[in-house]
Amino acid sequence: MAGGSGKEDLFDNILMADEKFRGEGFREGYERGTRRGFQNGRRHGASHGAKLSTEVSFYYGFATTWNCLLHNNTDPKSRKRVKALETLLDLIQNCPLDDPQSTKLQDDMEKLRSKFRQICSMLNVPTDFRDYVKTAEGTSF
Amino acid sequence: MSWVRSISYSGEDVFDENADDLNLQSREWISNMKKRVKDGYVDGVDAGEEASLQLGFNIGFREGAAQTVPVGRLKGIVSAIWCWWQIHHPETPVPSSVTDLLHQVVQHEDTIMEGIRKSLENPPPSVSDVSESMESLEVDQADPSCRGEGCNNAGCCKRGEQMDLDVPHQPQRLSSGSADCSLNSGESLNVLLQRCMDLVSEFGLPPELISHIQDLKKI
Secondary structure, X not given: OHHHHHHHHHHHHHHHHHHHHHHHHHHHHHHHHHHHHHHHHHHHHHHHHHHHHHHHHHHXXXXXXXXXXXXXXXXXXHHHHHHHHHHHHHHHHOOOOOOOOOOHHHHHHHHHXXXXXXXXXXXXXXXXXXXXXXXXXHHHO | OHHHHHHHOOOOOOOHHHHHHHHHHHHHHHHHHHHHXXXXXXXXXXXXXXXXXXXXXXXXXXXXXXXXXXXXXXXXXXXXXXXXXXXXXXXXOOOHHHHHHHHHHHXXXXXXXXXXXXXXXXXXXXXXXXXXXXXXXXHHHHOOOOOHHHOOOOOOHHHHHHHHHHHHHHHHHHHHHHHHHHHHHHHHHHHHHHHHHHHHHHOOOOOHHHHHHHHHHHO
């Protein structure tokens, strides 16, 4: 019987060793994977964040400028435009741009874009800003 | 590993004629345990990656977003001035001072985006990636010139271990690099902001606009 319990001990030892080595590898791998995942996530996040922020910041600069340009005009047409501009600026302020996981972000972006298009048609200017750049290139070269 | 040996030799009836057999078993045991370590490692890498990917994404997202705020806003401002001119002076073409500025702001933005895109496509090589591929090629084990402790051979097993220690420094190097970059682009952004403020004064646009542009320096 003594031999039998010895065998069991050996068997336990083997199982424990199995787990111990697996665990050691896992911990080492986990550390490495954490670093790699973090860096990969950070790079992808930076790319997405920069793209989205470029778009929203453009709307913000555009709306702020038009707000300044039209602010002192009292005619009803200008009032209406200023109101739309202020709505757009409010939407931007409340957009959860610092939280990419927010479910509100996508909805807010859609609202922002449609508000911007509406403002462009009110101001009678092209919606796609690349049109300006194209024209800018066309006149400067 | 002393306990591995103790298990291997725990049998009391070890006779010399079984030595080869035991040696074989012990080698098999070691190779099995190495495989366990490897399996655990692979699972660990996956689990670690999964656990940290979203956190990294969120942090990177905010960093990337912060990088393009001033230039994006400036682009919006210059575009609006461009539109304003077209509406108010329909018969005169938009002055080249405006179109040139718009063009340069767009270029500046492209440079920033390009930098971000490049670091996405060509991530700085992680030394642990290199040492891992060396490991998978079994360079360290197969290299017959390796003499353990005293080995000076480049690309040998010891070197791989030392290089792996460098990995935690990588993010620091990364961030110091991007700090240099933002310093340069910060200077050229200031030039563009100044030119935009000059235009606002030149065209007699509302002075509040100047303070909006000035605010972009503080971001």
